[in-house]
Amino acid sequence: MVTNGAAPISEDDIKLSVAIIGAGPAGYYTAEALTTGKPGVKVDILDKLPTPYGLIRAGVAPDHQSIKNVSKRYAATNDRENVRFVGNLSLGQDITMAELKDLYDVIILATGAPTDRPLGIEGEDLDGVIGSGAFVGWYNSHPDYADLNPDLRIASVAVIGNGNVAVDVARILAKTANEMKDTDLAAHAAEAIHKSSSIKDIHVIGRRGPLEAAFTPKELGELNTLENCVALLDPSQLPPASGDADLSGAVKKNMVHLRAIAENTADDTKIRLHLMFYAQPVGILGEGRACGLTLEKTILVDGKAKGTGETEVLPTGLIVPCIGYRTSPIEGIPYNTGRGIFRSDEGRIDAQTYCVGWARRGPSGTIGTNKPDGIGIAAKILAEVKGGHKEGRVALDRLIAERNLHVVTFANWKKIEAAENSAATNGAPRLKMVDVDDMVSIAES
Numbered sequence: 001m002v003t004n005g006a007a008p009i010s011e012d013d014i015k016l017s018v019a020i021i022g023a024g025p026a027g028y029y030t031a032e033a034l035t036t037g038k039p040g041v042k043v044d045i046l047d048k049l050p051t052p053y054g055l056i057r058a059g060v061a062p063d064h065q066s067i068k069n070v071s072k073r074y075a076a077t078n079d080r081e082n083v084r085f086v087g088n089l090s091l092g093q094d095i096t097m098a099e100l101k102d103l104y105d106v107i108i109l110a111t112g113a114p115t116d117r118p119l120g121i122e123g124e125d126l127d128g129v130i131g132s133g134a135f136v137g138w139y140n141s142h143p144d145y146a147d148l149n150p151d152l153r154i155a156s157v158a159v160i161g162n163g164n165v166a167v168d169v170a171r172i173l174a175k176t177a178n179e180m181k182d183t184d185l186a187a188h189a190a191e192a193i194h195k196s197s198s199i200k201d202i203h204v205i206g207r208r209g210p211l212e213a214a215f216t217p218k219e220l221g222e223l224n225t226l227e228n229c230v231a232l233l234d235p236s237q238l239p240p241a242s243g244d245a246d247l248s249g250a251v252k253k254n255m256v257h258l259r260a261i262a263e264n265t266a267d268d269t270k271i272r273l274h275l276m277f278y279a280q281p282v283g284i285l286g287e288g289r290a291c292g293l294t295l296e297k298t299i300l301v302d303g304k305a306k307g308t309g310e311t312e313v314l315p316t317g318l319i320v321p322c323i324g325y326r327t328s329p330i331e332g333i334p335y336n337t338g339r340g341i342f343r344s345d346e347g348r349i350d351a352q353t354y355c356v357g358w359a360r361r362g363p364s365g366t367i368g369t370n371k372p373d374g375i376g377i378a379a380k381i382l383a384e385v386k387g388g389h390k391e392g393r394v395a396l397d398r399l400i401a402e403r404n405l406h407v408v409t410f411a412n413w414k415k416i417e418a419a420e421n422s423a424a425t426n427g428a429p430r431l432k433m434v435d436v437d438d439m440v441s442i443a444e445s
């Protein structure tokens with residue numbers, strides 16, 4: 001029983017047409033919570049890509065397939081009568097916020113945070129500086145980045161950041177074709193990494209120290225198990241071992257991995273992966289193309305990195321900042337420029353509009369963090385929105401037909417999925433398509 005207006009009404013009786021923009025984890029968890037036991041709540045999940053699942057497909061590393069299994073749960077949500085996926089429909093390009101508001105009772109923005117946060121240092125516009133959003137999208141076959149074509153015929157790479165995205169980027173560049181054979185690494189990335197790359201050194205750079213790093217132990221430990229890559233760390237960057245007994249949780253486990261890595265010695269037949277702490281980027285050198293990264297040594301003051309003024313230049317031809325993301329602004333939606341998210345009151349933007357997931361909270365947490373977020377927003381909407389009366393999907397279909405938009409339904413996405421699965425070889429789960437027109441023509445075949 002929920003209170004929807006003056007009198008309490010049964011959940012079975014709630015009538016609401018909802019458009020969720022973004023078919024990532026936040027969108028799907030919200031759709032699931034909104035529709036469970038509520039047949040009168042009709043949800044359309046719109047995505048600008050012809051493919052569902054957001055960063056599960058385009059962010060999570062191609063060699064971490066088991067994590068991608070969560071998409072089976074989202075597919076089950078899509079099997080519900082009152083949930084519909086409408087792919088290849090972009091808010092801002094194909095339809096406006098004002099139009100959506102005319103069609104649906106409620107609009108939920110679950111558009112994630114796809115834009116790289118800038119480093120804010122001189123030289124970051126040079127060629128060879130590629131934010132992790134774009135770089136990860138490239139090796140994960142995101143159509144927007146398939147043509148990125150990063151030049152890997154270089155000796156040294158700088159990966160900036162001390163979280164799992166930095167570890168992902170370093171690992172994908174370091175793994176061999178053999179180690180990646182049963183993954184869905186993009187074909188163009190496999191070609192560049194395994195055939196053209198001349199990378200010998202990968203530097204993973206953090207402003208703070210080993211105790212402050214945000215890596216999770218499993219991902220960090222993996223760096224010490226690679227076939228053709230040796231992870232290295234200057235032991236003097238580690239705190240005294242006498243303090244290890246007082247550590248707990250992930251930090252304690254990370255310290256075990258870091259001490260093991262610090263004992264490694266370089267094997268010049270392999271790629272060297274250098275973990276570098278207490279170093280902050282202060283400038284990028286180069287004319288047209290990046291050729292070096294100026295790093296300033298730091299010390300910790302009240303848990304924050306403070307520059308010491310002592311600098312060194314790291315020669316490098318590829319710099320991949322993995323320092324966070326921002327939500328893309330949408331016309332008519334208030335935006336918190338400082339945090340790079342929509343401005344909302346715990347997810348409520350206005351009486352008809354809500355946000356959820358990375359678009360609400362910013363880019364932190366795991367896939368699972370989006371579940372309580374989705375459940376919370378669904379409960380808030382059902383408590384706050386007075387009975388719906390807008391046409392919803394029928395009206396959207398009319399607009400789609402009028403504009404001759406080539407949207408992709410869930411059944412048609414399944415055709416794309418089947419084509420990708422059957423094109424896979426050597427134990428790979430799928431060979432991802434990267435061209436939207438190709439995907440649409442398979443969907444419409």
Ligand SMILES: Cc1cc2nc3c(=O)[nH]c(=O)nc-3n(C[C@H](O)[C@H](O)[C@H](O)COP(=O)(O)OP(=O)(O)OC[C@H]3O[C@@H](n4cnc5c(N)ncnc54)[C@H](O)[C@@H]3O)c2cc1C
Binds near residue numbers: 054370
């Ligand atoms: C590189 C990387 C690796 C990660 N690896 C892991 C991992 O291993 N394990 C883990 O637990 N978490 C991982 N995460 C975190 C996880 O992916 C996020 O928590 C989660 O995807 C956030 O969900 P979301 O739905 O808010 O955003 P997203 O997953 O980004 O989904 C947003 C969706 O909105 C769509 N969209 C955006 N703008 C529009 C528009 N204008 N119109 C229509 N559609 C639009 C996008 O196409 C996208 O499908 C990783 C994140 C990154 C960046």
